[in-house]
Amino acid sequence: MRGFSELIDRLVLTPSRNGKLRLLKDYFAETPDPDRGYALAALTDGLDIPAIKPALLRTLAVERIDEVLFTYSYDYIGDLAETVSLIWPENEALASSDPLRLSQIVVTLMNASRIDAPRQFAAILDQLDAPGRYAVIKLVTGGLRIGVSSGLAKQALTDFGGKDVIEIEELWHGLKIPYMELFAWLEGRAEKPQNAAQALFRPVMLANPVQEGDLDLLLPSDFRAEWKWDGIRVQVSSEGGVRRMYSRSGDEISGTFPDILDAINFKAVIDGELLVGTPPDHVGTFSDLQQRLNRKSVSPKLMAQYPAFVRCYDLLMEDGKDLRTLGFDERRTRLERLVATLDATRFDLSPQLSYEDWDQLDRMRQQPTHPIIEGVMLKQKDSPYLPGRRKGPWFKWKRDPYTIDAVLMYAQRGHGKRSSFYSDYTFGVWQEQEGIRQLVPVGKAYFGFSDEELAQIDKYVRDNTIERFGPVRSIKATEAEGLVFEVAFEGLSRSTRHKSGVAMRFPRISRLRWDKPAGEADTLENLEALLG
Structure with missing residues (x-):
């Protein structure tokens, strides 16, 4: 021990x-x-x-x-x-x-x-x-918040045994704790474990963000474009009578989505985006999707209220044949044929966008047809499905983030090496009702600042605490006094779970506004205007 x-x-x-x-x-x-x-x-x-x-x-x-x-x-x-x-x-x-x-x-x-x-x-x-x-x-x-993801642990196994991380990923869900056979193989004491399990996870292909100058080197005609939806990337696998669904990192989430598993009538592995709603007309927000995530079981009422479906991007296996070495266009053609035979309420096809040049696509990226769209994906037409994040074949071109100025309202101690600092922050914007102006919380963030800025914020929290609630402190926040954060976020949706009525997607502190009076921070009305 x-x-x-x-x-x-x-x-x-x-x-x-x-x-x-x-x-x-x-x-x-x-x-x-x-x-x-x-x-x-x-x-x-x-x-x-x-x-x-x-x-x-x-x-x-x-x-x-x-x-x-x-x-x-x-x-x-x-x-x-x-x-x-x-x-x-x-x-x-x-x-x-x-x-x-x-x-x-x-x-x-x-x-x-x-x-x-x-x-x-x-x-x-x-x-x-x-x-x-x-x-x-x-x-x-289950509280090991030590900066080690399952992906990092698998990479350490790769370094330890001199194997390919893809091999370990593809074996992973057929292995049993405490992984004796895995370590025997990594140490050269035994042959590679024979994976008799069905419907295993296949490591996913990831995209690189578009950087300045990237598109100057690429021909628009060489790439296919699709919307980038604000859900979670999943893989649906059905082989040998076994049906499973995995997150992007390879964690099995089958038990949370029986409505999708019950609709599987194919022998294939599909890569796609998990969303809630009724395709093709209605797609719910990420906040809606969160009602279905991280549950060991889900009630019929919840499934009816937040029906889940998969927007299909790619086809990795079909009828026992590995398609990953084929070009994207050929895999897409096969995917179109397969999706046409599936339950349209649980599986639909990610539409491809028609564009002439990068400028036209850029305009589409900045003004998408749906608020749940984060940007566009670019996929080289001849690219095989290559696990990992390889530069060149796939790109993600996200919309520019939104920013608001918000006021620090509450602070909570962090975890691990941050347990001595107040590093988790709840911030709010101004709302006026019946002539009274008050702050309402609109989000939480715990990253986006340097260690030096963390020390400055921590001191501010300690010097301006007005109430304590266990590990949480309420911070002085009036129009005359308060710390303003510039907060960046990817999207916004309506939410009945939050007092403000809105929920942010991926909020983070983009800079500290020591120079700005708290009374000049944004209003809830400004934020609601972003909802359209």
Whole structure:
């Protein structure tokens, strides 16, 4: 367990991607089976320990610690796992016993009943030091926010074993925790695992953003253009009677979208965009789509209210034949034939745009036909389907972002290396009702600023706090006093879940407006005008 806790600690404090890759590679090389396999599962969100929930942590903590002391500590630290790990009473007698292995902890808790889990988890915390407690709490609650994505972990496996990351991606969903056969292959002790699973994920082809001068080197006639829709990229796979749907990163999301899986009547792998609505006439906002995302199950009422469908972009496999080596135009022709046979309420075809030159396409990009369109995609007509982000074949040309000036209203402590800073910000704009002007929240952001600016904002938050709500602080914000952010965002939609009635897509801080009085920030009326 010590090795895993040291890994987590060092990953949190290592900002660079290459640095994280080296740490992961070294850990896989130095850690025996099955510990490294369980660590890999934790890093890629593959562990599920349902008996341990965050609420249980607080209950266990206040059984051993004065509740007032715990509350003050949690308020100061701002992270539940870090608070519990630091304040948990040390048990020197137990801590000096044989050290626990990561695999031992995971297996114990995975097999624990809901009744027995609290006792067993407390016993485990008693045998660990503070870093070990922090690591195991993060592991079992699925809260490993340490800057390691599943893609980065797979790249570390590639570096460790000298294999192609595409091979690992294509094997991934046929492997079982703790990945013993995978590590045996990576170390050259066994043959490549034979993947007998059906409907596996195929690594997706990604586009590069259009940079200045890129289009000067390209012929418009060599590229096909489509709208870039504001949904999520998915892959629908149906083989051997097995039907699955994956996110762009390869996470299976089949259980959340039974309405789409029930409509599959083909043997193929389709690449497309997941949207909600009734095609072709109605496409819902990303806020509508969020009502369906990240759910383990979905009710008939929710499916009826937010019906999901896939706007099809590409065809990777058909009737057992791999089409990825074919040119885009040929794959598109096959896709058109297939989509014509499918349930039109669940699958439709992404239309291609007719244009003569880049200037005409640029005008279309800036004035799309639907508010849910983010821009256009450019795909070379002869390009094979090449996994990863390769420069040249595919480009994304997004609309210029919107910007508004908003006022900081609330701040919350961050996580990991930012847990000592107020780095998550809620901002608002002015609304006037019955002659009274007040701020209403319109969004949250936690990136877009430098470390130096973070320190400046953190000091401002501490100096201008007027109320505290646990780890959240309410900040002084009047027309005369307040910190103004210039906020950039990709799109806007109406939302009944927000007091302001609007929801932003991908908001981020583009600059700090120390020079601007808070009373001159934007109004809700200005924001609503962007909805058209």
